[in-house]
Every structure is written in structure tokens, then in C-alpha cells.
Amino acid sequence: MEVVKDAGKVGKEKHPRKVDTWLNYGTAGFRARAELLDHVLYRIGLLAALRSKSKGGVTIGVMITASHNPECDNGVKLVDPAGEMLEASWEKHAAHLANVNDADVSECLKSLIAALAIDLTIQPNIVFARDTRPSSEVLAQSLRDGLDVMQTHYTDYGVLTTPQLHYMVRCHNTKGQYGEATEDGYYKKLSTAFINLRGQKSVSGHYQPHICIDGANGVGALKMAQMMTYLKETITVDVYNDGKQGKLNDQCGADYVKIQQMAPQGLTLGLGMRCASFDGDADRIVFYYLDQGEKFCLLDGDKIATLIAGYLKELVTQSGLDLDLGLVQTAYANGSSTRFINNKLHVPVACVPTGVKHLHQRALQFDIGVYFEANGHGTVLFSEKAEKKVKELIIGTGVPEDQRLAALRLSAVIDLINQTVGDAVSDLLLVETVLLDKGWSIADWNAAYTDLPNRQLKVKVKDRTVIQTTDAERRATAPAGLQTEIDNLVALYNEARAFVRPSGTEDIVRIYAEADTRTNADKLAYEVSVQVYQLAGGIGKMPTPPTS
Numbered sequence: 202m203e204v205v206k207d208a209g210k211v212g213k214e215k216h217p218r219k220v221d222t223w224l225n226y227g228t229a230g231f232r233a234r235a236e237l238l239d240h241v242l243y244r245i246g247l248l249a250a251l252r253s254k255s256k257g258g259v260t261i262g263v264m265i266t267a268s269h270n271p272e273c274d275n276g277v278k279l280v281d282p283a284g285e286m287l288e289a290s291w292e293k294h295a296a297h298l299a300n301v302n303d304a305d306v307s308e309c310l311k312s313l314i315a316a317l318a319i320d321l322t323i324q325p326n327i328v329f330a331r332d333t334r335p336s337s338e339v340l341a342q343s344l345r346d347g348l349d350v351m352q353t354h355y356t357d358y359g360v361l362t363t364p365q366l367h368y369m370v371r372c373h374n375t376k377g378q379y380g381e382a383t384e385d386g387y388y389k390k391l392s393t394a395f396i397n398l399r400g401q402k403s404v405s406g407h408y409q410p411h412i413c414i415d416g417a418n419g420v421g422a423l424k425m426a427q428m429m430t431y432l433k434e435t436i437t438v439d440v441y442n443d444g445k446q447g448k449l450n451d452q453c454g455a456d457y458v459k460i461q462q463m464a465p466q467g468l469t470l471g472l473g474m475r476c477a478s479f480d481g482d483a484d485r486i487v488f489y490y491l492d493q494g495e496k497f498c499l500l501d502g503d504k505i506a507t508l509i510a511g512y513l514k515e516l517v518t519q520s521g522l523d524l525d526l527g528l529v530q531t532a533y534a535n536g537s538s539t540r541f542i543n544n545k546l547h548v549p550v551a552c553v554p555t556g557v558k559h560l561h562q563r564a565l566q567f568d569i570g571v572y573f574e575a576n577g578h579g580t581v582l583f584s585e586k587a588e589k590k591v592k593e594l595i596i597g598t599g600v601p602e603d604q605r606l607a608a609l610r611l612s613a614v615i616d617l618i619n620q621t622v623g624d625a626v627s628d629l630l631l632v633e634t635v636l637l638d639k640g641w642s643i644a645d646w647n648a649a650y651t652d653l654p655n656r657q658l659k660v661k662v663k664d665r666t667v668i669q670t671t672d673a674e675r676r677a678t679a680p681a682g683l684q685t686e687i688d689n690l691v692a693l694y695n696e697a698r699a700f701v702r703p704s705g706t707e708d709i710v711r712i713y714a715e716a717d718t719r720t721n722a723d724k725l726a727y728e729v730s731v732q733v734y735q736l737a738g739g740i741g742k743m744p745t746p747p748t749s
């Protein structure tokens with residue numbers, strides 16, 4: 202217990218808690234202005250060590266990033282042994298430890314150790330990385346201090362994308378079976394699968410092997426440039442917003458493009474260009490182009506999910522394997538996408554609350570689970586059973602050639618997709634694969650279905666926890682009367698839907714609305730935001746109607 206005593210002492214002396222604000226372990230860990238996070242990082246170092254010990258010393262990951270948030274914010278999250286998000290039951294331990302007074306840190310650790318019967322003699326193992334935010338290196342030192350106090354064995358990977366760190370965790374815990382736990386290993390695994398999938402296939406139809414990437418002035422731009430050196434002559438990529446000039450996520454990046462429904466600054470979109478935006482830590486991607494009428498067209502997470510699910514369904518059918526394929530979405534999924542999945546793809550679809558952690562858990566219930574949030578965060582999970590059946594088919598005797606070929610392609614997709622979490626680089630390469638196979642331009646891809654016009658707005662309220670929701674966040678249960686007002690407004694429009702929810706990464710309430718026309722979607726979103734402002738304690742300026 203000596204280390205636990207030291208943990209409290211060092212914390213008080215070197216990383217005291219200087220704020221009264223309660224910080225929650227939200228949608229993807231702690232997120233706040235960087236200057237509020239020093240003590241949190243230190244304490245997360247302590248907690249990560251305990252998490253590893255509680256799991257018998259397996260490797261746990263820590264990622265320092267605030268992903269899509271502005272550059273002045275930062276954040277931290279823990280990554281569990283298979284590279285997935287932290288188990289939900291530990292989120293409250295993290296929140297408790299992050300918020301107790303300095304004098305109570307040792308006590309808090311002791312009760313956790315006792316409650317979970319953690320064996321302190323076990324050597325903890327941690328890997329961590331950070332994004333490119335100016336505050337990230339200083340926060341990494343606070344984390345190291347926490348890890349050192351707990352006598353942790355750790356690997357500091359320096360600057361990585363979030364999905365690369367998730368990948369490293371899984372590699373460490375599978376003794377290299379998932380891949381080599383180095384950046385080189387990551388690039389090799391993905392690029393080898395990508396090159397295999399392209400095989401001898403020549404470029405045909407409307408597909409062009411060239412894409413422009415908006416790197417959100419973040420780590421994704423750096424890592425995409427590195428990946429390019431492994432991709433040989435397969436595709437060419439121009440990277441914009443590579444961080445040399447602009448600020449992280451400032452008027453660029455996947456979140457900006459998705460919410461504003463316009464091209465990012467720093468990338469002049471012209472006819473015939475196929476573009477994609479990463480977010481600040483490269484765990485999301487959205488695509489876009491200008492149609493012949495020069496209208497901006499966005500292909501978000503829903504379009505990516507339907508493209509990939511349709512492709513995998515074809516491969517599974519060709520292989521003759523008996524595997525159930527399912528798709529997971531959230532309330533933000535465009536109504537048209539859900540209809541397309543049900544009526545055209547004939548793939549079962551589930552709806553869960555926002556947050557990759559929820560989508561991931563649900564996707565695990567399928568043999569092949571495709572999950573994407575509309576914001577472009579998603580991946581595909583292959584169950585052990587699916588991977589085994591694919592392997593058996595490849596080496597089986599008397600297997601018809603077309604079935605074996607389909608199994609070989611499935612096997613390469615398994616290697617190409619980062620199964621630990623959404624990964625902009627890996628998702629990009631899978632989309633390129635499908636488009637090449639089909640000979641599709643981005644417009645061909647977009648033609649599958651037409652999104653209902655939609656609008657997202659934000660409202661600032663005194664305390665966003667007054668908003669409570671049910672039915673995968675599609676209905677508000679508090680404050681009283683809000684849902685009735687939303688229902689009344691929705692009833693005034695055609696093909697309309699709207700919901701509100703408190704963000705888990707920013708101090709705001711999010712509003713989503715869709716309807717038959719752009720004007721109606723904008724009006725509905727605005728009218729709902731006024732109700733939120735009035736009934737949920739809005740602060741600052743009253744919401745104003747969207748301008749575009």
C-alpha cells in the first residue's frame with residue numbers, strides 16, 4: 202500500500218486539483234479546456250495502472266486527445282485490452298478519482314483496490330500516445346508521473362492517431378497475432394491488405410484512384426502521408442490542412458464539414474474532385490464532392506456504412522458462408538439510410554445511443570457487425586466464428602473457385618479494417634477498395650439513396666444534464682413538456698424527425714432535425730432549439746435560425 206500513499210502525496214504536491222468543476226467521463230473519456238486537466242491526467246495514470254493490475258497485468262491504453270473539439274480543449278480516455286473503449290462500469294471509478302479532493306486520492310484508490318480485490322503485486326503495463334495539440338505533451342508528462350508512482354511498465358508512442366493507439370493495445374495483448382505493435386507494423390498490415398485487395402484489378406468504369414484529404418490540421422495528415430509511402434502506386438493522395446498553417450479542427454475536419462455541410466477552409470473544392478475530411482485525431486472520416494450543378498454533396502457515416510455493408514453482403518453471399526451481417530446506427534442516422542438498409546440491403550439494423558462504445562458493443566452481437574455514426578466514426582467487427590469460417594473456406598478442399606475468391610477478399614478486408622475502433626485511414630482504404638471493385642465514382646456511390654435534408658444545432662444551457670432521454674436518445678424524458686413540444690413541431694412537417702440530447706464531449710445540448718426540404722429541416726431544428734433554450738435553462742444569446 203506504500204505506492205498508494207505516495208500517489209496521494211505526489212498528486213497533492215505536483216498535480217493538485219485546481220478546479221471545482223465536476224468533470225465527467227463522457228462519450229469518449231474526459232474532455233475539457235486543457236488547463237483544467239493536469240490533475241486528471243496524473244490520476245488517470247494511477248487508474249490505468251489499477252485497470253491493468255485488475256486484468257492480471259495485460260496492456261491498457263491511454264490516449265491523450267480531444268479529437269474533434271477545438272484546439273484549446275484536450276482530453277484523455279482509457280483503452281481496454283482488446284483495443285475497445287473502457288468497460289462502462291469503470292467510467293464511474295474514473296470520474297470519482299478525477300474529482301475527489303487531493304487529500305482523498307489515496308483513500309479513493311484504497312477503496313477501489315479493496316472493492317475490486319485488485320492484487321497490487323501484479324506488474325501493470327500501459328501504452329500511451331497523444332495527438333498534436335500544443336497542450337498534449339505537457340499533459341503526457343502528468344500522465345507519466347502517475348504511471349511512475351504506480352511503478353508501471355509503459356511504452357510512450359509519442360504522437361499517434363487515436364485508432365493507431367487502439368491498434369497497439371490489441372497487438373500487445375494478442376502477442377503480435379493482430380499485428381506488430383509498431384507504427385511500421387500498422388502501415389504494413391493495412392497496406393498489404395489494401396494492395397492484395399487491389400490485386401490485378403485494373404481501374405475501370407468511373408473510378409479514379411485519386412483523392413484529396415483534409416487532415417483537420419491534425420495528426421491524421423501526418424500519418425496519412427506516412428501511409429502513402431507504403432501504398433506504392435495504388436492511389437494518389439493530396440493532403441490539405443496538414444497542420445503547417447491552420448489551427449486544429451478550425452473551420453476544417455470531419456466535424457466541421459458534417460455539421461456545416463460545406464467544404465473545409467484550405468481546400469478549394471472543384472468539379473471532378475473526390476474529397477474526404479478526417480477529424481483531429483483521425484478516428485472519423487466523411488467524403489464529399491460537387492455535383493454537376495456545383496451543389497455540395499456529403500457522404501457521411503451512413504453512406505459509408507451502407508457502401509461497406511452492401512459490399513460485405515455480396516462477398517458473404519458469394520462465399521456461401523452462413524454468417525449473419527448486421528448494421529448499427531444511432532439516432533443521427535438519416536431516415537433515408539435506415540429505409541435503404543431495411544428495404545434494399547435487407548440487412549438487420551439496430552439503433553443505440555451516441556458513442557462508439559455503444560455501437561461497438563451492439564456490433565459484437567453479429568457475426569459481422571458494421572457500425573457507423575453519421576459523423577463518420579465507425580468500423581466493422583468480425584467475430585471469431587466469422588474469421589474461422591473464412592479461413593477454413595480458403596484452405597478447404599473442393600471449394601468452388603468463386604467461393605474461395607470471395608473468402609480471400611473477406612480475409613483481406615479483415616486485415617484492412619481496424620477492428621478496434623473507427624479509423625479514418627483504414628476506412629478510407631476500404632472505401633477505395635469498394636469503389637474500385639464497382640468501378641464507381643463518388644456520384645455513383647451517392648446515387649444509392651438521397652439523404653433527407655437535415656440540420657444539427659447546439660444550444661448552451663446552464664446544466665445540460667437536465668436533458669434526459671430514452672429510446673436510444675430519440676425521446677426526451679426531461680425537462681417536463683419538452684418532448685410534447687418536439688412532437689407538436691415535428692407533426693407540422695413532412696417526413697420529419699427531431700431529437701435533442703446533451704453532448705458527452707462539449708458543454709452543450711445537441712439538436713437534430715430532418716424533414717422533406719432544406720427549409721423545413723432548418724426551421725424545425727431552429728424551433729426545437731428555441732424550446733430547448735426556454736425549457737432547459739438556455740444561457741447566452743437566444744438561438745437564431747440557421748443561415749444557409
Ligand code: G16
Pocket residue numbers: 228229267268269270480484485555556557558574576578703704705706707711
Ligand atoms: C466522440 C465519440 C463519438 C461521438 C462524438 C460526439 O467522437 O467517440 O462516438 O459521436 O464524440 O459525441 P457527443 O455528441 O456526445 O459530443 P470524437 O471523434 O470526438 O472522439
